[in-house]
Amino acid sequence: MFFTASIRPACIPPLQPAHLLQTSYPATTPPFFETVSTALQISDCESLTLGWRFQNRSKGSAVCSQIYACKTDVEAFLAKLKITPCPHCKKTGFLIKHGSLIGFVPNKLGDPVRAARAVRVFCSNRHLAIGCGRTFSLWTANRIKHLFLCADSLWQFLSNAADSGNKIQAFRLLKCSLGDSTAYRIWRRFLGAQVAIRTALNALCEPPRIESNSPAHLTLAHLAKAFREHTLSPIAAFAATLQTFFI
Numbered sequence: 001m002f003f004t005a006s007i008r009p010a011c012i013p014p015l016q017p018a019h020l021l022q023t024s025y026p027a028t029t030p031p032f033f034e035t036v037s038t039a040l041q042i043s044d045c046e047s048l049t050l051g052w053r054f055q056n057r058s059k060g061s062a063v064c065s066q067i068y069a070c071k072t073d074v075e076a077f078l079a080k081l082k083i084t085p086c087p088h089c090k091k092t093g094f095l096i097k098h099g100s101l102i103g104f105v106p107n108k109l110g111d112p113v114r115a116a117r118a119v120r121v122f123c124s125n126r127h128l129a130i131g132c133g134r135t136f137s138l139w140t141a142n143r144i145k146h147l148f149l150c151a152d153s154l155w156q157f158l159s160n161a162a163d164s165g166n167k168i169q170a171f172r173l174l175k176c177s178l179g180d181s182t183a184y185r186i187w188r189r190f191l192g193a194q195v196a197i198r199t200a201l202n203a204l205c206e207p208p209r210i211e212s213n214s215p216a217h218l219t220l221a222h223l224a225k226a227f228r229e230h231t232l233s234p235i236a237a238f239a240a241t242l243q244t245f246f247i
């Protein structure tokens with residue numbers, strides 16, 4: 001005698017409108033459902049001209065950031081949020097300010113203090129908004145991602161270290177509260193970024209003709225030449241002009 005196993009139907013939740021099923025936490029989580037957008041959309045070519053810079057992460061989606069010369073430019077961008085298209089989904093009207101990226105920055109004495117390092121903007125998918133739910137950040141050129149030092153101090157350290165050949169001494173001149181081993185970590189990070197830096201600088205101008213056996217010295221001389229007429233320090237000018245972090 002054979003018995004046929006009865007299959008119990010799975011519990012299927014009742015269908016709901018797509019905008020009610022969208023969960024929005026955490027803010028970087030993409031929406032579950034593709035909603036039909038009636039919002040204004042722009043082409044990819046237009047988004048490129050807006051100067052957005054995407055960086056691929058090892059896991060997950062690309063992160064997006066934009067670097068401005070000063071805080072005034074960041075505030076000017078924030079004032080136009082509602083008429084600015086999202087760099088991810090290209091929809092307009094759903095961007096909102098979404099807090100700040102908090103980290104440590106040096107005060108006048110060189111001691112670390114907690115402060116806002118960048119502003120985060122959210123493409124809202126909450127309530128009735130149909131944005132993509134992703135975020136992006138707005139930086140000023142004097143801040144460098146994942147680095148305590150500001151761009152001016154970093155330029156001072158790198159140029160002194162390249163000239164003197166003594167990294168510890170050059171780092172102590174900054175009078176910040178970090179340990180001496182930080183000087184070597186930052187120097188290694190700079191050496192690792194040199195290929196990308198020199199490739200970017202070659203698009204701006206030819207390297208200067210100086211006699212030196214040090215690749216780091218040549219890179220810094222090339223950087224100084226490329227931005228010698230800029231009002232910002234060379235590293236901050238590099239970030240604001242090329243929309244990428246120096247190291």
Ligand SMILES: [Zn+2]
Pocket residue numbers: 086087088089090091123131132133134
């Ligand atoms: Zn979006």
